[in-house]
Amino acid sequence: MSLANAVNKVIFGEILKGLALTFGHLFHKPITQQYPHTKPKLPDGYRGIMSLLRYDDGTERCVGCALCEIACPSGVIKVVSAEEPDRPLNRYAKTYTFDVTRCVFCGFCVDACPVDALAMTKEFEWASENKRTLFLDKEQLLANGDRCFPVRGKKPAYLGSIEGDWYLDKVKNKHYPTHAETD
Numbered sequence: 001m002s003l004a005n006a007v008n009k010v011i012f013g014e015i016l017k018g019l020a021l022t023f024g025h026l027f028h029k030p031i032t033q034q035y036p037h038t039k040p041k042l043p044d045g046y047r048g049i050m051s052l053l054r055y056d057d058g059t060e061r062c063v064g065c066a067l068c069e070i071a072c073p074s075g076v077i078k079v080v081s082a083e084e085p086d087r088p089l090n091r092y093a094k095t096y097t098f099d100v101t102r103c104v105f106c107g108f109c110v111d112a113c114p115v116d117a118l119a120m121t122k123e124f125e126w127a128s129e130n131k132r133t134l135f136l137d138k139e140q141l142l143a144n145g146d147r148c149f150p151v152r153g154k155k156p157a158y159l160g161s162i163e164g165d166w167y168l169d170k171v172k173n174k175h176y177p178t179h180a181e182t183d
């Protein structure tokens with residue numbers, strides 16, 4: 001045994017080194033978070049649970065085109081669309097279902113939506129012992145949107161506008177406007 005090793009053994013060198021390392025960390029800012037007591041600060045663009053959005057007048061954005069359903073690689077979304085009873089050319093999602101258990105949170109559906117009706121929230125604490133609670137319907141998705149995106153966008157002028165109503169009136173009465181009338 002060398003002299004250095006013998007001295008190390010006598011003064012418990014390795015133990016002292018370990019203690020020095022431990023005490024050194026006592027004065028550092030912790031890098032771990034005490035979740036769930038401390039919630040993480042999530043970045044904008046975080047892909048959490050899905051939501052359906054409304055316009056500022058409370059009407060639903062979704063027009064039931066089902067492009068999100070086509071874009072989804074996991075078969076998560078099912079849309080059944082219908083015509084609005086009092087606005088024959090306007091469509092909406094009669095039913096919209098979303099199976100969270102199959103979602104891979106890729107965001108393709110959000111990108112595919114032509115009217116920005118879908119958005120991913122920053123909510124992630126949806127663990128459940130009952131898979132049925134993770135099969136969301138339209139009302140639940142809209143509630144997610146109402147809760148997470150209280151500030152809504154303006155409705156485009158062509159939706160529900162005076163011009164749109166005039167055009168629909170003509171269509172309903174089977175008088176299709178000519179180019180001259182619409183110019």
Ligand code: SF4
Binds near residue numbers: 072077102104106109
């Ligand atoms: S985030 Fe991806 S997997 Fe989930 S519903 Fe949208 S397209 Fe499908």
Ligand code: SF4
Binds near residue numbers: 061
């Ligand atoms: S959420 Fe968007 S893409 Fe999906 S059906 Fe509604 S309007 Fe179409």
